[in-house]
Amino acid sequence: MERLDKFLCDSGIGTRSQVKVILKSGRVTVDGKPEKDPGRKIDPDKAVIALDGDILGGMRRTVVMLNKPAGYVTATEDPVEKTVMELLPVEWKHLDLKPVGRLDKATEGLLLFTNDGDLLHRLISPKKEVPKIYYARHEGQADDGDVQAFAAGLTLRDGTACLPAKLEPLGPGESLVTVCEGKYHQVRRMMASRNMTVLYLERRQEGTLPLGDLPRGQVRELTAEELADLEREISAK
């Protein structure tokens, strides 16, 4: 639930003081009935809010997480492949959500979407060093030499230098990998540079935000607390 005046500001119709005047003049309706109370609590996903009869809601700042299944490309459109956009509920179409970074077609797990361009750029910027934790099943067995090579900053087979990263062997052919950047096929290429071909990859955490028990293929909005934690993490750097 959110205050009506905040919703109206986020919709871009005016500043907080302009919104106050607009509300006073009775031009705003909630579910078809005129509403003048700026503090009225509304559920933006359910309430129909209109200004002079035009329905609003296009630019409400929204951050959602998806547990991405394999088989979908991270793109807003694709002529051939299924895209992650198809996994968002149609009711959210007007929110203009964009994926934050990308997961490969075969990779599963946590993928964020937002319509806040500034937040999006801060989350994917290597300068902000937001750690992303991946679970990998792979050929071979990671050893101390691999752990140290990751920590020192790997050089990929094509000569690309990576920032220091963390490799935690979990057992034969299973590891956790933490990286703070998002180069193309990064984890797969890092593992390959140490002769461990990745067979399965799942993103389990992004910054302070774990994937948790969200079922595969499902989406949910971040809670205010999760969003505040994430914001705190990126603004601290």
Ligand code: URA
């Ligand atoms: N690294 C990869 O190799 N693939 C992903 O999808 C994400 C990180």
